[in-house]
Amino acid sequence: MAMREKCLAYRAVLDKGYVELIDVMGNDNTVVAAARVSYLGESKGPDKDKKLISYMMKHGHTSPFEHVVFQWRIKCPLFVRSQWHRHRTWAYNELSRRYTSENIEFYYPVEWRSQDTKNKQGSLDVPIEVSVDFDGHMLNSLTLYGYMIECGIAKEQARMILPQNLYTIFYGTVDLHNLFHFLKLRNSEHAQWEIKEYAIAMEDIIKDIVPWSYEAWRELK
Amino acid sequence: MAMREKCLAYRAVLDKGYVELIDVMGNDNTVVAAARVSYLGESKGPDKDKKLISYMMKHGHTSPFEHVVFQWRIKCPLFVRSQWHRHRTWAYNELSRRYTSENIEFYYPVEWRSQDTKNKQGSLDVPIEVSVDFDGHMLNSLTLYGYMIECGIAKEQARMILPQNLYTIFYGTVDLHNLFHFLKLRNSEHAQWEIKEYAIAMEDIIKDIVPWSYEAWRELK
Amino acid sequence: MAMREKCLAYRAVLDKGYVELIDVMGNDNTVVAAARVSYLGESKGPDKDKKLISYMMKHGHTSPFEHVVFQWRIKCPLFVRSQWHRHRTWAYNELSRRYTSENIEFYYPVEWRSQDTKNKQGSLDVPIEVSVDFDGHMLNSLTLYGYMIECGIAKEQARMILPQNLYTIFYGTVDLHNLFHFLKLRNSEHAQWEIKEYAIAMEDIIKDIVPWSYEAWRELK
Amino acid sequence: MAMREKCLAYRAVLDKGYVELIDVMGNDNTVVAAARVSYLGESKGPDKDKKLISYMMKHGHTSPFEHVVFQWRIKCPLFVRSQWHRHRTWAYNELSRRYTSENIEFYYPVEWRSQDTKNKQGSLDVPIEVSVDFDGHMLNSLTLYGYMIECGIAKEQARMILPQNLYTIFYGTVDLHNLFHFLKLRNSEHAQWEIKEYAIAMEDIIKDIVPWSYEAWRELK
Numbered sequence: 001m002a003m004r005e006k007c008l009a010y011r012a013v014l015d016k017g018y019v020e021l022i023d024v025m026g027n028d029n030t031v032v033a034a035a036r037v038s039y040l041g042e043s044k045g046p047d048k049d050k051k052l053i054s055y056m057m058k059h060g061h062t063s064p065f066e067h068v069v070f071q072w073r074i075k076c077p078l079f080v081r082s083q084w085h086r087h088r089t090w091a092y093n094e095l096s097r098r099y100t101s102e103n104i105e106f107y108y109p110v111e112w113r114s115q116d117t118k119n120k121q122g123s124l125d126v127p128i129e130v131s132v133d134f135d136g137h138m139l140n141s142l143t144l145y146g147y148m149i150e151c152g153i154a155k156e157q158a159r160m161i162l163p164q165n166l167y168t169i170f171y172g173t174v175d176l177h178n179l180f181h182f183l184k185l186r187n188s189e190h191a192q193w194e195i196k197e198y199a200i201a202m203e204d205i206i207k208d209i210v211p212w213s214y215e216a217w218r219e220l221k
Numbered sequence: 222m223a224m225r226e227k228c229l230a231y232r233a234v235l236d237k238g239y240v241e242l243i244d245v246m247g248n249d250n251t252v253v254a255a256a257r258v259s260y261l262g263e264s265k266g267p268d269k270d271k272k273l274i275s276y277m278m279k280h281g282h283t284s285p286f287e288h289v290v291f292q293w294r295i296k297c298p299l300f301v302r303s304q305w306h307r308h309r310t311w312a313y314n315e316l317s318r319r320y321t322s323e324n325i326e327f328y329y330p331v332e333w334r335s336q337d338t339k340n341k342q343g344s345l346d347v348p349i350e351v352s353v354d355f356d357g358h359m360l361n362s363l364t365l366y367g368y369m370i371e372c373g374i375a376k377e378q379a380r381m382i383l384p385q386n387l388y389t390i391f392y393g394t395v396d397l398h399n400l401f402h403f404l405k406l407r408n409s410e411h412a413q414w415e416i417k418e419y420a421i422a423m424e425d426i427i428k429d430i431v432p433w434s435y436e437a438w439r440e441l442k
Numbered sequence: 443m444a445m446r447e448k449c450l451a452y453r454a455v456l457d458k459g460y461v462e463l464i465d466v467m468g469n470d471n472t473v474v475a476a477a478r479v480s481y482l483g484e485s486k487g488p489d490k491d492k493k494l495i496s497y498m499m500k501h502g503h504t505s506p507f508e509h510v511v512f513q514w515r516i517k518c519p520l521f522v523r524s525q526w527h528r529h530r531t532w533a534y535n536e537l538s539r540r541y542t543s544e545n546i547e548f549y550y551p552v553e554w555r556s557q558d559t560k561n562k563q564g565s566l567d568v569p570i571e572v573s574v575d576f577d578g579h580m581l582n583s584l585t586l587y588g589y590m591i592e593c594g595i596a597k598e599q600a601r602m603i604l605p606q607n608l609y610t611i612f613y614g615t616v617d618l619h620n621l622f623h624f625l626k627l628r629n630s631e632h633a634q635w636e637i638k639e640y641a642i643a644m645e646d647i648i649k650d651i652v653p654w655s656y657e658a659w660r661e662l663k
Numbered sequence: 664m665a666m667r668e669k670c671l672a673y674r675a676v677l678d679k680g681y682v683e684l685i686d687v688m689g690n691d692n693t694v695v696a697a698a699r700v701s702y703l704g705e706s707k708g709p710d711k712d713k714k715l716i717s718y719m720m721k722h723g724h725t726s727p728f729e730h731v732v733f734q735w736r737i738k739c740p741l742f743v744r745s746q747w748h749r750h751r752t753w754a755y756n757e758l759s760r761r762y763t764s765e766n767i768e769f770y771y772p773v774e775w776r777s778q779d780t781k782n783k784q785g786s787l788d789v790p791i792e793v794s795v796d797f798d799g800h801m802l803n804s805l806t807l808y809g810y811m812i813e814c815g816i817a818k819e820q821a822r823m824i825l826p827q828n829l830y831t832i833f834y835g836t837v838d839l840h841n842l843f844h845f846l847k848l849r850n851s852e853h854a855q856w857e858i859k860e861y862a863i864a865m866e867d868i869i870k871d872i873v874p875w876s877y878e879a880w881r882e883l884k
């Protein structure tokens with residue numbers, strides 16, 4: 001593989017994925033300072049600062065949280081990536097299958113969940129015992145793709161036969177306010193289990209970086 | 222299928238896709254009026270108005286073009302959709318395969334293009350004569366997917382085995398400035414042929430709706 | 443004055459200001475269609491459609507509301523404009539005092555409100571009876587400005603002596619989701635009375651254009 | 664005054680203003696890593712990395728530059744602030760004159776520039792020798808404002824009589840791509856001299872933080 005910069009925090013997600021925190025700008029004090037510029041106020045110690053953060057969160061004063069910024073490196077299946085990229089307040093750079101045909105990896109779920117009959121877009125936490133030739137289909141997809149590349153078919157075209165559980169890698173940069181919005185939607189009972197795993201991992205990382213903001217947000221959530 | 226509102230313009234794209242212009246707000250006069258608010262100026266007739274649009278385009282005064290807005294309905298393969306949704310200035314609503322397992326359709330390319338050896342992300346306009354069992358793979362994918370759904374596996378999970386040439390449908394709303402930016406990148410020699418076909422179709426539609434703006438943009442492009 | 447296109451709705455605000463709805467794209471049906479594309483569902487009549495809008499509003503599914511777009515023309519004092527332009531999801535084009543020194547008008551408040559002692563950023567609905575030479579200051583400002591322009595001082599520099607109750611005019615284009623966000627913050631007890639008057643006028647206009655969406659939003663607000 | 668965190672760089676601008684770089688995330692290597700994720704490529708040393716940055720800049724591949732983020736603290740006159748806040752890709756938090764009536768300071772220009780007769784929105788670099796009672800007007804404004812505050816008039820209302828050369832302070836956070844866009848428009852011959860001074864100061868700071876990106880951008884500009 002390739003150039004890997006150091007990362008500040010790492011969590012494994014799913015069978016081969018991960019979230020890495022590459023870089024961060026600011027912390028709870030950044031939020032406090034941005035809020036206090038409104039009235040040129042001085043810090044009055046940690047207790048008051050913490051209360052100020054809580055107050056702003058509760059009253060929808062979201063702008064001070066936008067000065068704290070995180071850069072992530074994510075490895076996830078394509079179908080998770082597509083849900084992710086609907087969040088338009090992140091900056092993204094992604095691995096392109098127009099460029100490279102290497103490192104083809106697929107997500108293998110541990111179990112199949114059954115369709116939720118009430119919530120039409122959801123699944124139940126009930127594993128289904130069925131014999132699905134998933135492994136065979138993955139092997140066939142990989143073989144066909146390899147053959148197409150070998151024949152000289154353009155990578156940008158050959159990729160179209162690969163299934164949506166193909167892993168991809170991308171950088172994503174987002175501010176704290178918009179990260180909270182992402183986490184609210186994706187670490188929720190309405191979210192698909194797979195992307196929820198990523199959201200949980202990210203929460204686990206940021207709770208130590210912006211503890212006051214995180215606590216204030218959790219209370220609202 | 223389902224509820225289809227009337228559309229203002231329609232172009233077939235690829236084998237089963239399309240772009241439809243659903244609605245539009247404003248025209249060249251909207252751009253002129255927005256520009257003239259700067260100095261409360263009166264219109265001095267079509268010639269001067271047209272020149273004003275050309276001047277603004279040339280000097281990067283992009284804001285007047287943001288008051289003209291288009292709503293589109295697009296049917297395209299997933300790999301085109303993913304390139305499209307990287308444009309974060311559009312509003313999107315897309316068919317969700319968490320909800321529905323119906324209307325599964327795949328894009329069948331007319332020919333396989335050969336890999337460009339100089340431009341590593343591109344393809345050459347040279348068809349490759351190879352015998353790839355593409356049809357068989359599509360059939361196998363559809364069969365496996367149907368079987369998984371029948372077994373009661375959640376749609377949100379079953380979809381992961383479907384290849385990226387699966388067709389999807391989405392609404393996209395964008396202003397004229399950001400549409401021009403999209404078209405500049407996607408109707409270009411660096412763009413993948415498939416998404417370029419969509420960009421060409423959209424240009425063909427808007428050139429009659431905002432003729433002065435379109436002409437001014439083409440001159441710059 | 444100048445080129446004035448027809449407008450769809452007009453409300454006078456403050457002593458010399460207004461909001462005009464210049465153009466609109468879409469209505470409640472647009473929201474419904476965008477929501478239904480998720481599952482390719484058919485309309486099941488007005489009752490179900492109305493409920494769908496209410497459901498989406500309640501559960502934070504904001505994207506379908508982004509396909510309805512409004513273009514406004516606003517005349518308001520500079521200090522209102524500055525609060526307004528903090529909303530970064532609108533497209534703006536504004537009268538520029540670098541270009542023109544004409545049509546100088548000031549906002550004259552009907553009464554002076556007293557400072558709220560609890561809410562440090564607010565005012566009480568208690569008029570203060572004081573003799574402030576406001577009119578004199580307006581006259582002096584206008585006279586000094588006129589003299590500077592006459593002397594040949596650049597308009598972009600001369601404008602700096604004009605007070606913040608100077609009226610300005612701008613176009614603003616915004617989608618329904620982000621308009622609701624604006625109205626939530628600006629038609630609120632925390633908002634300054636002057637900008638609240640503009641928000642009230644806009645609500646009065648849109649309630650007839652997107653009645654179901656408006657009702658659903660009011661219930662949440 | 665108040666809580667002042669340490670800053671990474673400081674430049675005085677105009678008579679009482681400044682730009683301070685408060686914090687930064689990333690550098691040229693961040694841009695390179697984000698670009699290389701496309702093809703999982705390894706760094707091939709500084710020469711190739713620098714060329715890659717130059718290539719991306721030249722071909723409009725702007726997304727890798729969005730992972731480098733700067734937080735600024737700015738002190739500038741209101742009329743500069745209003746031009747600044749039209750840039751909607753920054754996050755802002757500003758001193759509010761609804762909250763505080765302290766630290767009232769005005770910008771005093773060193774000279775009056777004459778109106779450009781060709782470029783109607785511009786000024787000539789020709790000082791005008793006129794006797795304008797600017798100091799008197801500033802004093803009168805300050806006196807009237809102080810009187811209104813003393814009378815108990817709400818700060819949010821009293822501020823309206825203050826002229827637009829009143830100094831304000833704000834935090835602004837922006838990524839490198841959008842900072843370059845700001846600098847292109849504001850460090851240009853079309854920009855007002857006062858805001859141009861701020862743009863020049865910012866360029867002077869970032870050229871040492873992202874030297875390769877800055878050089879690549881300068882070549883294009």
